[in-house]
């Protein structure tokens with residue numbers, strides 16, 4: 001959920017398919033799909049904290065025998081040492097910095113005073129953060145965003161990127177939206193993606209990517225990031241469609257999967273290319289079935305990551 005007050009702009013042309021992009025990704029997809037198929041085969045699902053933690057230090061080679069990407073390197077089984085070091089040293093994204101911003105924080109609901117405190121987002125003041133939404137069965141958006149972020153971190157590190165998360169469930173609440181933007185700015189990130197899932201009405205389905213509108217007010221000046229952020233967002237949307245098979249939102253973006261907003265502090269205060277993605281609607285039962293599936297989250301992470309890779313490789 002990306003806070004109240006949608007600020008939709010007129011429909012944008014659908015520009016998901018790009019010749020160079022298709023070519024550039026052709027080499028990436030087969031290996032990535034192999035990783036996912038292995039993951040699906042071993043039946044992984046759920047948030048699997050131990051698996052997630054293992055993947056942070058060992059890239060595609062988890063320390064348990066049931067992890068998502070285990071024998072993808074040579075088919076002979078896990079090889080933690082090689083997988084942990086080699087890809088980062090030689091991957092195509094070597095030298096690139098990606099900041100992943102997992103929306104909300106699992107502890108926000110315990111800190112209403114802190115997260116309701118207004119912060120300056122340039123155009124106005126807005127609450128520090130929100131609790132996010134959840135499925136009807138209680139699977140929270142905050143758990144979803146962290147899980148997808150962990151999967152993305154593994155995938156992007158395999159490509160050689162330096163990856164930083166704005167929060168990793170390692171703080172009691174937040175960060176506030178202004179700090180989330182600042183983390184990307186101070187990291188001099190080449191790309192930032194904020195991960196969310198929406199809390200709309202039942203029957204509303206699909207994903208949408210939120211792009212920064214042109215804002216110049218107070219501390220906010222997005223003029224320099226509007227164009228590159230659109231490029232990033234289009235590539236993320238295109239790869240998300242391709243990998244997950246999900247359709248663009250049927251309730252936002254007029255079928256394009258792209259929505260431009262000027263009311264989100266995390267975008268207004270960014271000085272580096274940044275987009276949000278609402279991966280689906282937690283309050284729709286069909287979307288919820290996807291969002292709660294570990295195998296689907298792996299595909300979501302894959303699609304978003306491929307979009308980032310495409311953007312960074314140009």
Ligand code: ZN
Nearest residue numbers: 001002103196
């Ligand atoms: Zn959200």
